[in-house]
Amino acid sequence: MRRTKIRNQDLKKIGYYEVPLLKLAGKIANKLIGQKQSSKEALLPLLQDLLDHPDNYTEPPFDALAQKVKEHQPANDLKRQDEAQYELKPEPLPYPVFGKEKIEAGAIKQMDTAMQLPISLAGALMPDAHQGYGLPIGGVLATQHDRVIPYAVGVDIACRMCLSVFELEADYLSKKRNHLKNLLLKNTCFGTGKGFEKPMHDDLFDKPVWRETKVIRDLKRKAIQQIGSSGTGNHFVEWGTIDILEDNSELGLPKGQYLALLSHSGSRGFGANIAGHYTNIAMEKTKLPKHARHLAWLDLNTQEGQEYWIGMNLAGEYASANHHQIHKRMAQSLETQPLKMIENHHNFAWRDQLADGTEVIVHRKGATPAHENEWGIIPGSMTAPGYLVQGKGKAEAVFSASHGAGRQLSRNQAKKTLDEDDVQRVLKQNGVTLIGGDLDEAPMAYKNIDEVMQMQQALVTVAGKFTPAIVRMADKEKWMGRGKGRRNEKTGDISFNET
Incomplete structure (x- = not known):
C-alpha cells in the first residue's frame, strides 16, 4: 500500500474548495496515512462521499470534518458549481425501467441524471436497482464509442459470478456436509486487505500488460498477495445443489440435480485502486454539475482513457483468475473436476453495438450481460435461490438483466433494524449453514429474487436453479464510523463498499 500524502490539489480535484475544509481534510487524511491505517487511493473516494453525505459520518475520525462540511457547504458548493464545464441535457433520454414499482426513487433519479449526460445514447434500469454513486446499482448506460465513465463501472471492477x-x-452434500464446510474454511480467504499466506502462482502475472502503466506496476504486488481471495460485503463462496431444468445441448448438461459451487467476488484492492485513481482523473478532466460529478468520463483517445481501459480489462482478467483459483482449490480437494464452469462480470464496460448498429461503450454496474443465448448467473441471498440464465438479447434493455435480487434495506438500515436471532431463525428454516456474515447481508435486507425474476422474463430464460446450503462470507468486523467508507478497529484498514 503506497503512503503518498494527500495534497490540497488532490482535495480540490474532488470538490474541497473552502480553506477550512482543505486544512482539516488534509490533516485527518494524512494522519491516517502516516499511521499506516489507509492509503491515498482508499481515502479519496471516502472523502468524496463525506462531502456529499456528511450526515453519515458521526464518529471519529471523520465527524469533525463532516460538521465543518455542513457549516461551509453553501459557499463550497457555489465554487464547485462554478467549475462545471459541461451542461446536461434539459431532459433525460427515455429508457425502460423493469420492475419500477420495486425501485426506490433515488435510483431512478440517478438514472435520469445519467441519461442527461451529453455522451449518453441509451440506457435501462434493471429490477434489482438501488441507489449507488453516479450510476445506480442495476443501471445500464450506453455512451459514445470513445467515452468511458469509471464510476459507471464501479469501485469493484469486474465483480463477477462463477459456477x-x-x-x-x-x-x-447431505452426506458430506461437514467435509464441504471444512473445504470452505480451508480453501477460501475473506476480508479487507486479506490474502493467503502462500498465494498460488497464476500465469496471469507473467503477461507483459503488468508493465503497461505505473499504476498497474505499483499495484502488482498487492494483486499477487490477494489472488484467490475474496472481499467483504456481499462477496461469498457457497456450496449448494443446482437443478438443470431441461436438457440443453449448448450447456452440455443433462436435466437433473448436481452438486455445485457458486462464488461472487471481484478484483479486490487492485481493481478498487484502479477505480479510485482514474475516477479522480475523470473528475478533474470532466467538470460536471455537482449532482452529476461522479459520472465524469474519460476520453479513450487520451492517455488517461487508454490507461483506464487497460487497467479495467486487466482487472477483469484478474477477477476471473481469483474465481478460477477458488474453484481449482475446491476441485483438487474433492479430487474431481467440474463438468461445467460458467461465469460472468457484472461491473464492467464493453465495446458493443446498439440495435441500429451504433458503436457504443456499454457500462453495466450491477447488471448481467444478456445477449441472445449468452450465459449468466443471477444470485439471490444467502437463503434464496440463484438462477442460471440464458439471455434473450433484448435490445430495449441494452442486452442486460439484473445481477441479483437487489437490496431493499441499505447496509446501515439492516444493521439498525434487523435482529441476529431472526437471521438465525431464517437460516435454520432454510437449512443453510453460514460461516461469517453480518446483519447487512441478512436475507431480509434483499428483495424477493423470484419477484425480480418475474419482472425480467422478457430478458432471460431460466435454465437452472441453484439452492444454497453452506455459505461462507467475510467474518463480522467492528467498524468505526457509519458512512460507506469505514475503518476496521482491529486491522486499521479503511474500506469503501458501495453495494
Whole structure:
C-alpha cells in the first residue's frame, strides 16, 4: 500500500474548495496515512462521499470534518458549481425501467441524471436497482464509442459470478456436509486487505500488460498477495445443489440435480485502486454539475482513457483468475473436476453495438450481460435461490438483466433494524449453514429474487436453479464510523463498499 500524502490539489480535484475544509481534510487524511491505517487511493473516494453525505459520518475520525462540511457547504458548493464545464441535457433520454414499482426513487433519479449526460445514447434500469454513486446499482448506460465513465463501472471492477457444476450425486452434500464446510474454511480467504499466506502462482502475472502503466506496476504486488481471495460485503463462496431444468445441448448438461459451487467476488484492492485513481482523473478532466460529478468520463483517445481501459480489462482478467483459483482449490480437494464452469462480470464496460448498429461503450454496474443465448448467473441471498440464465438479447434493455435480487434495506438500515436471532431463525428454516456474515447481508435486507425474476422474463430464460446450503462470507468486523467508507478497529484498514 503506497503512503503518498494527500495534497490540497488532490482535495480540490474532488470538490474541497473552502480553506477550512482543505486544512482539516488534509490533516485527518494524512494522519491516517502516516499511521499506516489507509492509503491515498482508499481515502479519496471516502472523502468524496463525506462531502456529499456528511450526515453519515458521526464518529471519529471523520465527524469533525463532516460538521465543518455542513457549516461551509453553501459557499463550497457555489465554487464547485462554478467549475462545471459541461451542461446536461434539459431532459433525460427515455429508457425502460423493469420492475419500477420495486425501485426506490433515488435510483431512478440517478438514472435520469445519467441519461442527461451529453455522451449518453441509451440506457435501462434493471429490477434489482438501488441507489449507488453516479450510476445506480442495476443501471445500464450506453455512451459514445470513445467515452468511458469509471464510476459507471464501479469501485469493484469486474465483480463477477462463477459456477462450477460437479458430477457428484446431489445427496453428496447431505452426506458430506461437514467435509464441504471444512473445504470452505480451508480453501477460501475473506476480508479487507486479506490474502493467503502462500498465494498460488497464476500465469496471469507473467503477461507483459503488468508493465503497461505505473499504476498497474505499483499495484502488482498487492494483486499477487490477494489472488484467490475474496472481499467483504456481499462477496461469498457457497456450496449448494443446482437443478438443470431441461436438457440443453449448448450447456452440455443433462436435466437433473448436481452438486455445485457458486462464488461472487471481484478484483479486490487492485481493481478498487484502479477505480479510485482514474475516477479522480475523470473528475478533474470532466467538470460536471455537482449532482452529476461522479459520472465524469474519460476520453479513450487520451492517455488517461487508454490507461483506464487497460487497467479495467486487466482487472477483469484478474477477477476471473481469483474465481478460477477458488474453484481449482475446491476441485483438487474433492479430487474431481467440474463438468461445467460458467461465469460472468457484472461491473464492467464493453465495446458493443446498439440495435441500429451504433458503436457504443456499454457500462453495466450491477447488471448481467444478456445477449441472445449468452450465459449468466443471477444470485439471490444467502437463503434464496440463484438462477442460471440464458439471455434473450433484448435490445430495449441494452442486452442486460439484473445481477441479483437487489437490496431493499441499505447496509446501515439492516444493521439498525434487523435482529441476529431472526437471521438465525431464517437460516435454520432454510437449512443453510453460514460461516461469517453480518446483519447487512441478512436475507431480509434483499428483495424477493423470484419477484425480480418475474419482472425480467422478457430478458432471460431460466435454465437452472441453484439452492444454497453452506455459505461462507467475510467474518463480522467492528467498524468505526457509519458512512460507506469505514475503518476496521482491529486491522486499521479503511474500506469503501458501495453495494
